[in-house]
Amino acid sequence: MEIGERGRGHAPDTCVCLDVSDPNWPPLWRPLELMPRAIHVNGEPAVLALPCLGIVGTRRATPRGLAVARGLAQKLSNAGWVIVSGLARGIDAAAHRGALEAGGRTIAVMATGNDRCYPPAHRGLLAQIRARGCSVTEFAPGTPPLKHHFLQRNRLLAGMCKGVIIVEAPLRSGALTTAREALDAGRDVFAVPGPVDVETSRGCHRLLREGACLVESAADVLEALGAPDPAGALAGLGAGPALPEHAAARWLHARLDLDGCGRDQLRLQWPGDEQGFVEGVTALEMAGLIRRLPGGRLARRLWPG
Numbered sequence: 501m502e503i504g505e506r507g508r509g510h511a512p513d514t515c516v517c518l519d520v521s522d523p524n525w526p527p528l529w530r531p532l533e534l535m536p537r538a539i540h541v542n543g544e545p546a547v548l549a550l551p552c553l554g555i556v557g558t559r560r561a562t563p564r565g566l567a568v569a570r571g572l573a574q575k576l577s578n579a580g581w582v583i584v585s586g587l588a589r590g591i592d593a594a595a596h597r598g599a600l601e602a603g604g605r606t607i608a609v610m611a612t613g614n615d616r617c618y619p620p621a622h623r624g625l626l627a628q629i630r631a632r633g634c635s636v637t638e639f640a641p642g643t644p645p646l647k648h649h650f651l652q653r654n655r656l657l658a659g660m661c662k663g664v665i666i667v668e669a670p671l672r673s674g675a676l677t678t679a680r681e682a683l684d685a686g687r688d689v690f691a692v693p694g695p696v697d698v699e700t701s702r703g704c705h706r707l708l709r710e711g712a713c714l715v716e717s718a719a720d721v722l723e724a725l726g727a728p729d730p731a732g733a734l735a736g737l738g739a740g741p742a743l744p745e746h747a748a749a750r751w752l753h754a755r756l757d758l759d760g761c762g763r764d765q766l767r768l769q770w771p772g773d774e775q776g777f778v779e780g781v782t783a784l785e786m787a788g789l790i791r792r793l794p795g796g797r798l799a800r801r802l803w804p805g
Contacts, residue, residue: 528659555584611650
């Protein structure tokens with residue numbers, strides 16, 4: 501299905517109401533019970549009819565979890581999947597941003613009316629999502645973010661996706677309710693393992709013990725579900741930039757992790773001169789292998805980008 505930049509004449513800030521008779525109605529909703537009679541959509545309604553994958557997780561994500569969600573969304577978006585999430589802080593926002601950074605499509609399933617944004621800090625992100633995909637809700641304009649609305653949101657999200665990937669979730673987590681809804685709807689559930697001593701790993705580990713598919717990379721998801729765009733899958737799973745042939749770059753990369761280390765601290769440890777150190781940092785940045793964090797810290801990227 502071809503979709504233009506603004507999608508069938510609808511500007512991103514224009515809300516349309518769809519019912520089950522509309523050709524853009526999410527196709528995986530049709531066989532399910534308890535689906536809404538109508539939905540409100542801002543952005544490109546035709547995106548709803550494309551193959552979708554959900555990526556969700558905790559709001560209190562670790563730097564590692566954010567990097568995993570972002571990287572998975574980028575690579576799966578490159579493979580042709582529309583990335584669906586819930587616009588929340590943490591893993592959800594990272595998934596949306598990963599899809600956008602890859603130039604792909606993403607859908608925000610909302611727990612409020614489409615004239616609201618929760619959390620309010622994500623208004624800019626929501627505008628980007630609507631420009632490259634859409635937001636969707638079953639709630640009327642003006643509806644606030646009530647607690648039970650998030651459970652309904654999770655049901656809609658799970659139902660419209662071929663599979664749902666859980667990236668970091670404590671044992672009491674909305675992401676786990678999304679996983680249960682996905683199982684009830686006959687969808688594939690995937691989980692990313694994490695450190696055993698981290699609370700946000702425990703929900704994922706429980707899902708894995710119960711039979712969820714283990715995800716170590718986007719290739720695991722594509723092996724299970726395939727790719728809507730096989731050519732895109734090959735491009736999206738490329739090896740990425742190699743480590744630069746520079747002594748300082750290799751020395752620095754070996755000492756960085758996802759949480760970051762102080763640049764000044766590293767400089768004091770580096771046995772070479774200042775120029776070599778700066779060249780090493782620059783080479784890693786140009787290769788997309790590190791990122792700068794607040795406080796003058798440097799951190800490794802989980803995936804190049």
